[in-house]
Amino acid sequence: MKALVLTRYNEFEYQDVPIPRIGPQEVLIEVKACGICGSDVHGMDGSTGRRRPPIIMGHEAAGVIAEVGSAVRGWKKGNRVTFDSTIYCGRCEYCLRGQVNLCDRRRVLGVSCQEYRQDGALAEFVSVPQHILCRLPEGLSFERAAMVEPLSVAVHAAGRIPVVPDGKVAVFGAGIIGLLSIQALRQAGWRNVIAIDIDQDKLELARTLGAAHTFNASVCDPVEQVLAVANGAGVEAALEAVGIESVFQAACRCLRKGGAVTLVGNVSPQVGLPLQLVVTRELALYGSYASSGEYPTCLEMIAQGKVDVDCLISEVAPLAEGNAWFHRLYAREKGLKKVILAP
Numbered sequence: 001m002k003a004l005v006l007t008r009y010n011e012f013e014y015q016d017v018p019i020p021r022i023g024p025q026e027v028l029i030e031v032k033a034c035g036i037c038g039s040d041v042h043g044m045d046g047s048t049g050r051r052r053p054p055i056i057m058g059h060e061a062a063g064v065i066a067e068v069g070s071a072v073r074g075w076k077k078g079n080r081v082t083f084d085s086t087i088y089c090g091r092c093e094y095c096l097r098g099q100v101n102l103c104d105r106r107r108v109l110g111v112s113c114q115e116y117r118q119d120g121a122l123a124e125f126v127s128v129p130q131h132i133l134c135r136l137p138e139g140l141s142f143e144r145a146a147m148v149e150p151l152s153v154a155v156h157a158a159g160r161i162p163v164v165p166d167g168k169v170a171v172f173g174a175g176i177i178g179l180l181s182i183q184a185l186r187q188a189g190w191r192n193v194i195a196i197d198i199d200q201d202k203l204e205l206a207r208t209l210g211a212a213h214t215f216n217a218s219v220c221d222p223v224e225q226v227l228a229v230a231n232g233a234g235v236e237a238a239l240e241a242v243g244i245e246s247v248f249q250a251a252c253r254c255l256r257k258g259g260a261v262t263l264v265g266n267v268s269p270q271v272g273l274p275l276q277l278v279v280t281r282e283l284a285l286y287g288s289y290a291s292s293g294e295y296p297t298c299l300e301m302i303a304q305g306k307v308d309v310d311c312l313i314s315e316v317a318p319l320a321e322g323n324a325w326f327h328r329l330y331a332r333e334k335g336l337k338k339v340i341l342a343p
Contacts, residue, residue: 003017003123004122004322005053009044012044013323027075029065030063031121032142032342033063034341036340037057037150041326055117062142063082080135080136082299085291086108090131101290101291102292122319122322144303152298153290155184155297157262157264158185161239162260170235171185171211175241177241179206180312181239187307196226203215234256237260238262243263247265248271322341
């Protein structure tokens with residue numbers, strides 16, 4: 001089969017590799033669409049330590065079952081499916097509590113780190129265990145279905161904080177996850193969403209997707225602006241979708257007493273904690289990692305038009321052109337959002 005392989009840092013090759021073998025409880029999927037995740041783009045240069053060559057990346061995908069293992073039940077060849085980005089065991093204490101994203105034995109598709117190597121879906125075929133499969137709603141395109149993984153991340157993050165319908169929530173970062181989070185927060189019941197970014201085009205899109213206020217942090221102090229909108233008291237909640245210290249600090253400073261911030265961005269492995277602020281104002285910090293069972297709900301949200309993913313898809317391109325598209329994303333080409341590759 002053909003696959004896009006990170007052969008060395010910052011360089012992909014479109015090459016022939018063996019078709020994955022499947023075990024008794026696994027299925028072989030013919031990939032029809034696979035998105036390039038921001039974590040793949042960040043990881044291609046080796047800075048994260050989680051994309052060690054050689055590796056086939058890709059965990060935002062959808063396709064058709066091409067083969068089923070001998071012990072697979074309820075699935076058959078020809079089923080249109082997507083699958084969780086996380087391969088969880090289903091047996092540890094976290095899985096049994098429904099926290100599959102925290103599984104002790106978790107593996108993420110398309111990741112090669114010190115602990116494991118798991119080829120992903122930027123290829124003609126990928127093998128996955130049957131328990132992470134999800135059936136696609138009738139009529140949902142493979143390209144839209146490939147957006148379910150980032151949407152599930154946003155929905156999971158939005159669900160980490162209690163909803164205050166008449167309150168205000170500030171979303172820091174209007175990238176793919178931030179823009180999906182704005183929609184997820186609106187769907188969860190938040191009526192007043194504020195978006196902050198340094199890209200005016202992204203902020204204009206944020207407003208069309210439901211943000212009541214938008215602030216460009218490159219030309220104003222976003223904390224001052226958020227506090228002004230919140231009558232000086234601060235917002236009830238914030239969602240930080242960038243993952244650098246300055247943005248984290250700003251998210252904390254814009255909260256009212258007793259407020260909460262969900263942290264989903266993690267570009268920086270460490271940030272400084274404004275300890276006195278957190279303690280004296282009794283702020284709550286929620287980490288949010290991947291998703292935990294939100295796929296079926298998210299697929300229906302996309303299929304029913306409750307969330308707009310089309311406006312986030314910049315290009316659907318052949319897998320063979322993947323190297324060029326990765327470098328365009330890495331260079332942060334203006335206006336470029338989600339790129340989906342089709343084997």
